[in-house]
Amino acid sequence: MAQPMQHARQNSMQGSEGNTGVMSPELYGSPYGGSGDPVPPMSLNQQDSRDDLERVMETSPNARYAKLNQLLGKGAYKVVYKAIDREEGYEVAWNTCQTTKAEFMELSEEIEILKRVRHPNIIQFHDCWYNNMEFVFITELMTSGTLREYIRKLQIPNLKIVKRWARQILKGLSYLHSHDPPIIHRDIKCDNIFINGAHGEVKIGDMGTAKMKLGKKYTVIGTPEFMAPEMYEEKGYSEKVDIYAFGMALLEMVTGEYPYNECKNAAQIYKKVTQGIKPECLSRVTDPEVLDLINNCIGNEHDRLSAQEIIEHPFLALEPEVVLVMTENKTHLTMQVVFKGMDKLSVKFEFNVDTDTAEEVVNEMIQEQVLPAKYQHLITGEINRILREMNKPSPDEDKNREESRQGWATRSNSMSQNTPQDAEPGTRPPQQADDGTPSSESAPLLRKVSLQEARSEDFVDFPHKEYADDRPIEEMVMDTAIATNRGVEKANEWLAKLKAQDIMTVGDMRELHDEDWSSLGLTVFASRALKNVLYGKPARPAPTNRES
Numbered sequence: 001m002a003q004p005m006q007h008a009r010q011n012s013m014q015g016s017e018g019n020t021g022v023m024s025p026e027l028y029g030s031p032y033g034g035s036g037d038p039v040p041p042m043s044l045n046q047q048d049s050r051d052d053l054e055r056v057m058e059t060s061p062n063a064r065y066a067k068l069n070q071l072l073g074k075g076a077y078k079v080v081y082k083a084i085d086r087e088e089g090y091e092v093a094w095n096t097c098q099t100t101k102a103e104f105m106e107l108s109e110e111i112e113i114l115k116r117v118r119h120p121n122i123i124q125f126h127d128c129w130y131n132n133m134e135f136v137f138i139t140e141l142m143t144s145g146t147l148r149e150y151i152r153k154l155q156i157p158n159l160k161i162v163k164r165w166a167r168q169i170l171k172g173l174s175y176l177h178s179h180d181p182p183i184i185h186r187d188i189k190c191d192n193i194f195i196n197g198a199h200g201e202v203k204i205g206d207m208g209t210a211k212m213k214l215g216k217k218y219t220v221i222g223t224p225e226f227m228a229p230e231m232y233e234e235k236g237y238s239e240k241v242d243i244y245a246f247g248m249a250l251l252e253m254v255t256g257e258y259p260y261n262e263c264k265n266a267a268q269i270y271k272k273v274t275q276g277i278k279p280e281c282l283s284r285v286t287d288p289e290v291l292d293l294i295n296n297c298i299g300n301e302h303d304r305l306s307a308q309e310i311i312e313h314p315f316l317a318l319e320p321e322v323v324l325v326m327t328e329n330k331t332h333l334t335m336q337v338v339f340k341g342m343d344k345l346s347v348k349f350e351f352n353v354d355t356d357t358a359e360e361v362v363n364e365m366i367q368e369q370v371l372p373a374k375y376q377h378l379i380t381g382e383i384n385r386i387l388r389e390m391n392k393p394s395p396d397e398d399k400n401r402e403e404s405r406q407g408w409a410t411r412s413n414s415m416s417q418n419t420p421q422d423a424e425p426g427t428r429p430p431q432q433a434d435d436g437t438p439s440s441e442s443a444p445l446l447r448k449v450s451l452q453e454a455r456s457e458d459f460v461d462f463p464h465k466e467y468a469d470d471r472p473i474e475e476m477v478m479d480t481a482i483a484t485n486r487g488v489e490k491a492n493e494w495l496a497k498l499k500a501q502d503i504m505t506v507g508d509m510r511e512l513h514d515e516d517w518s519s520l521g522l523t524v525f526a527s528r529a530l531k532n533v534l535y536g537k538p539a540r541p542a543p544t545n546r547e548s
């Protein structure tokens with residue numbers, strides 16, 4: 001929990017000298033040793049010692065948690081044992097911390113907050129009590145030690161691993177900072193980030209130092225190497241101190257070195273930080289994007305990005321993939337551009353193998369500003385890859401396709417509203433986001449209608465309305481925007497382009513010839529959608545047997 005400055009420094013100096021307070025593998029017991037060596041058959045003595053590790057040493061006042069004789073580790077403040085949650089059957093961590101009853105009572109508000117914090121990238125706080133000069137609290141158990149230990153094991157982890165870790169840490173921070181008032185961790189560092197090796201899961205731990213931003217002044221806590229200059233000033237600080245510390249942790253991840261390793265004591269670090277002198281190992285960062293990101297994090301408080309903004313930084317942004325969500329007789333496809341971890345950006349669209357090309361469809365989506373232009377080549381390539389992967393139709397299949405196309409035409413538009421669960425057997429399901437949630441759930445559906453469909457008499461969702469020639473174009477344009485799932489902004493954009501050519505009424509629009517339409521500066525999609533509304537395409541045809 002919150003500690004006086006002096007303790008924090010002692011703590012940090014232990015860290016700098018390589019003593020992280022982590023137990024040696026033999027004390028962890030085999031599940032936590034992580035040496036990767038083959039495990040020899042167990043002797044009787046070993047069996048005895050294993051039984052000894054499983055021995056219950058103590059139980060919680062409510063008897064739910066049983067502390068086992070298995071020390072997981074010791075830090076400057078905490079001693080951590082393995083324990084069992086008898087109600088749920090899970091293994092948990094039993095943390096103990098020497099403190100006075102008065103100090104424990106002071107923490108009650110913070111503890112209530114900690115109990116409510118729930119996020120896949122934050123170690124869960126389950127319960128706590130005070131017993132015999134000790135504050136005891138039960139948290140989620142992590143199987144593979146701290147990020148710091150992992151970095152030492154991997155020497156210098158590759159960038160792919162670092163990105164995966166960084167994304168998860170930032171998701172946790174973004175969650176904490178999104179509270180009102182924000183929850184500030186205040187001691188982010190690789191020693192306080194834990195790993196579940198089997199799943200590559202990374203979680204922020206040691207939430208004991210987190211404090212709600214309740215007043216203007218705060219006690220100085222933290223680890224000198226990771227403390228932002230404003231923390232030393234004791235004038236108050238914001239959640240951006242966690243971003244500073246994240247920047248230092250990222251520096252450690254990519255260089256394998258503890259920041260300010262060149263300093264001999266906390267006073268030297270303090271001097272450098274307050275004079276704006278960066279850690280020496282920063283000069284060893286070679287990747288320009290990483291360097292840019294670290295410099296932002298450890299730079300001026302007001303320029304520091306938020307956790308969510310960093311998730312979208314080019315260094316961390318995941319390249320999108322295209323997945324095939326649904327096929328209709330190999331002609332009409334529904335595909336989705338998936339931005340893993342950024343579901344809001346995902347886009348679902350329809351593709352007609354007979355009439356569309358990847359280049360054309362991607363260009364249209366870029367013009368419609370539903371896709372960033374920088375992904376043009378990548379997504380075009382991805383769509384072409386999917387098309388290549390699909391089997392070429394046999395003559396028989398061609399015949400079937402022709403037949404079903406007639407059926408398809410009657411229900412083409414309703415397909416764009418289907419969920420991936422409707423996918424036919426054999427199609428690839430949409431990918432999952434980092435946190436395991438299916439990305440398609442929250443992906444906006446771009447009702448991109450293939451060029452063939454937009455021309456088709458069967459295009460069903462447009463309003464079937466007569467617009468008198470003397471009507472101003474606003475209503476018709478707005479109707480088109482609504483029918484195609486575009487917002488007011490898009491409608492205004494179309495209006496501006498039409499009005500720039502002196503097209504003020506529905507009659508003016510009717511007078512346009514094909515070549516006039518193409519010179520309006522509208523996208524192919526917008527022109528066709530407007531034409532469909534203008535010429536009053538037939539309403540939804542009668543359902544076929546397949547639908548009823």
Ligand SMILES: Nc1ncnc2c1ncn2[C@@H]1O[C@H](COP(=O)(O)OP(=O)(O)OP(=O)(O)O)[C@@H](O)[C@H]1O
Nearest residue numbers: 022072073074075076077078080093140141142191
């Ligand atoms: N939830 C957990 N699951 C498994 N092991 C844990 C857990 N929490 C702590 N440990 C082990 O206990 C050790 C001590 O914990 P921790 O470092 O959090 O203590 P601390 O006193 O708060 O340390 P410091 O402030 O020095 O970082 C860790 O290095 C780790 O090996």
